[in-house]
Amino acid sequence: MYSDFKTISTYYDALYVKDEEYSLEAAKVKELLIKHGVRSQSELLVLACGTGGHIPYFKDDYHVSGLDLSEDMLALARKKFPGLEFHSGNLIDFDLDRDFDAIVCLYGSIGFVKTLDNLRAAMQRIAAHLRPDGLALITPWSTLEDFKDEIVVDATNKPDLKIARMEEVRLKEPKIVEVRFHHLIGSDDGVAYHEQSIEIGLFSHEEYLSSMSDSGLEVIEEYGGNDVRGGAFIGKRH
Template sequence: MSEAQSDLYDAIYSFKNYEQEAAAIKSLIESKRPEARSVLDIACGTGKHASFLQASYAVDGIDLNESHVEAARKRNPKSRFTVGDMMSFQLHQTYDVITCLFSSIGFARTLRGVEQAVHSFKEHLEPDGIILIEPWFTPEDWQPGYVTVLQYESDDCKISRMSHSSTNGSTSILQFDYLIGRSSGIQHVQEQLELGLFSREELTELFIREGLHVEYDEKGLIGRGMYLLSRK
């Protein structure tokens, strides 16, 4: 969604159970790095995962969307949220755990982009830390031509979002059309997202080349899987 409309992000994704997902993340951390005290959430959105994780960890975040970062700061005033690109950010700090959730790694778009992102992740990771990456769809699982509709209603706002999926080479394209109804009238907003399609084999080989030990959870948080990475 365009930055001008990013205040609607939480509304359209209100179906996500952030509390349940945060509990699953905490369980993963406890099983792999029980002594962890700090978490960096890459592509943190509006900071909803952080709001639940901060009861157990010091949680910071980065996101490319300035308005998302501002919302995350308001939601989690004790944390540090920074506007930054996952492929080139520099916080001059290291963390026990780095997360990249909700398939955000797909926004790296190419394997070279993922490689750059992983370099940035490693620069901010404690020597015995872990990285949790929730992948986007694989080329085999992506369905061009798929159409979905999401609805949201509150007392002062109603939203309908229709999406259409397509493919350009190894890039998945999501076309979103929003109808946003308020007492002042109906607004039509369009958005296009492009995410890289990577096979499990491609990502696994890339992570290994980067000197990382790779574990893979088939289910993950929402059925898209989860990579659990640590230094060898």
């Protein structure tokens, strides 16, 4: 079942989109795209773009479009970037009737597809939307090999919005992680509590590689630096 972002979208940017983190991550992604031949001003599709947190750092260098399943997240992205094209779609079966020079899927959002069949379907859709020699850059949520249970703790403290965040990240089934959000949101109206669980698929390193190569994406680099959260698998379309 898709875990919606209805409530979280209302404070997603304030809680998660930290300029220092997103600017560094986007800069590294651009460096990797350039290194592998994606030219300036070419066409870039940002999959599971959410509210478009990375888009400020891409939009001057590429013709950027975004795609996401959440209408709530897309509404915020559209408001922030009225000149750009955003598509409502699912990673596993999107069909935009056009292709791109590069497609990126960041912050582990690919994990939302949950099952290996869906991962393979998503990689097929990605390959189908790339021009020959086009590049896919996918950050895994975590690989099966690297996963560890944890409790994430963080806070946002702005004059008019204060959020305390704890998230329990636990292995629920052999290849499904449950993330249980506990968010306390303080505003002029008082403090509200939001609790929600989402499920994320955990795929092995080999499953990422084979789902890419079986879709016609030759894996040309596995980037492991910390500036791209989760690292990145980079594939070139034959």
